Amino acid sequence: MLLGQQRLSATTVHVLLATFKAIINLPELQNQSRDRVVLTDTVVRQVNSEVTELDDKTILRQINAIFVDQLGLLVLDRPETPTEEQAAEVQDFWDVSPDFNYVAQCLVDQLLTTTQTMKLTPVQQLNRLLLTQRFISRSRNPQLWPTLMANRVAIAAQWAQLQRFDLEVGDDYALLLDTQRQPSGAKPFVVAIAVAQRLGIGVQKGELAELIKKVLTTVVPVENVTTTLVKQALFEFGLVTERAGFISPTPLVARFTVKSEEELAYDAK
Numbered sequence: 445m446l447l448g449q450q451r452l453s454a455t456t457v458h459v460l461l462a463t464f465k466a467i468i469n470l471p472e473l474q475n476q477s478r479d480r481v482v483l484t485d486t487v488v489r490q491v492n493s494e495v496t497e498l499d500d501k502t503i504l505r506q507i508n509a510i511f512v513d514q515l516g517l518l519v520l521d522r523p524e525t526p527t528e529e530q531a532a533e534v535q536d537f538w539d540v541s542p543d544f545n546y547v548a549q550c551l552v553d554q555l556l557t558t559t560q561t562m563k564l565t566p567v568q569q570l571n572r573l574l575l576t577q578r579f580i581s582r583s584r585n586p587q588l589w590p591t592l593m594a595n596r597v598a599i600a601a602q603w604a605q606l607q608r609f610d611l612e613v614g615d616d617y618a619l620l621l622d623t624q625r626q627p628s629g630a631k632p633f634v635v636a637i638a639v640a641q642r643l644g645i646g647v648q649k650g651e652l653a654e655l656i657k658k659v660l661t662t663v664v665p666v667e668n669v670t671t672t673l674v675k676q677a678l679f680e681f682g683l684v685t686e687r688a689g690f691i692s693p694t695p696l697v698a699r700f701t702v703k704s705e706e707e708l709a710y711d712a713k
Contacts, residue, residue, distance in 0.1 A: 458495050459506045464548040466490035467540060480544075481521060484536040517541045566591040567599065574603075574611070574620045578682040579694045582616040592618055617695050619682075631669045635659060636677035637700045640684055646692035 452460070466487050467473065473480060488504050495503060511518040518538040541547075564572065570588045573580055582589045592599065592613065600611040603620065610621045639652075639659050647655060656671045678684045682696050 455495065455497065456506060456510075459491060459498070459503060460510055461552070462491040462494040463487065463507050463511060464552070465494075468545060468548060473540060480540040480542070481537045482540055484538055487538070512538075515547065517544050517547060567595055570595075570599065571602070574618065577685065578620045578622075579685055579696065580618050584685065584687060614695065619695055632673035632677040633681060635669055635674045636681065636683055637697065639674060640678060640693045640697040641700075643684065643691065643693045646690050649686065649689045649691055652691050 467482060470482055470486070472482060484504065488500050488507070491503050491507070492498070492500055498506075507518070508520075512520060518540060521537040521539050566588065570580075570591050573585065573588065580588065580592070596611075596613050596618075600613070603609040603611045608623055610623055612619045612621060635656070639656050642655065642659065652675065653671050656674045660669060660671075660674075678691075679686075682694055684691050684693055686692075
C-alpha cells in the first residue's frame with residue numbers, strides 16, 4: 445500500500461490527486477526557476493474547490509500527512525524569526541521537491557492500474573463462482589451453464605490438478621467437493637443437515653429461523669445450539685443456497701444421514 449497497510453479512503457485519494465493537480469498547474473512552477481516555493485493557502489483553496497466535503501483545516505492536515513510527513517515531496521517553509529508585528533501576517537509556504545512531477549505520474553499510474561477491474565473469461569468466472577459458492581445449477585446460473593457443459597472435462601481436470609477438489613457435474617447441477625474437509629460431528633452441523641433435508645423445494649429467508657427452531661425442539665433435540673450457529677453451518681458447508689430471499693437445499697444434502705439417538709442405539713446392537 446502507498447501509505448501503509450490500510451487502504452486510503454476515497455476522500456483521501458481525492459485529496460491526493462487534487463493536490464498533485466493543484467501544485468503541478470501553479471504558474472510559479474511552470475518555469476525552470478530553482479525557487480520552487482508555493483503558498484500553502486493557495487494550494488489548500490485549490491484542493492478545497494474539488495474536495496468540497498472537507499474544510500480547509502482538514503485538507504491542510506491531510507496534505508501535510510501525505511506529502512510532507514510520508515512522501516517528503518513538500519517541505520514546510522516559514523520565516524525563521526518573525527517579529528511580533530509580523531507574526532499575525534506570517535504565511536506558510538511549501539518547498540516543492542524537484543521529483544514532484546515524476547512521483548505524481550508514478551502514483552497516478554499505480555492508482556489507475558490497481559483500480560482497473562480484470563476482465564475474466566467465462567471459464568474463469570465459473571471457477572471463481574465454484575470456489576466461493578461450491579454449488580451452481582442450470583436454473584440458478586443460466587448464463588454460465590453452457591460454459592460448464594462445453595468445458596466440463598477440462599474444468600474438472602483443472603480442479604483435479606490441485607489434488608484437493610473433485611468437481612461433480614450432474615444433469616442440472618455442479619458441486620465442488622473438498623476432499624480434505626473431514627465430516628463434522630459438531631452439533632450445529634448435524635442440525636444443519638436435518639434442517640436442509642426438511643427444506644423441500646425451499647423456504648423464504650424469513651421462515652428459516654422458525655424451521656431451525658422446529659428441528660431443534662422436535663426432530664433433533666440438541667442443547668446449547670443456537671439458530672445462528674445452525675444458519676452459519678448451512679451456508680459454510682454448502683448445504684443451502686440463497687437467491688432472491690429464497691433458501692434452497694443443494695444436492696450435497698443427500699450425501700448425509702441424520703439419525704436420532706434411538707436409531708444410533710439400535711444400530712449399535
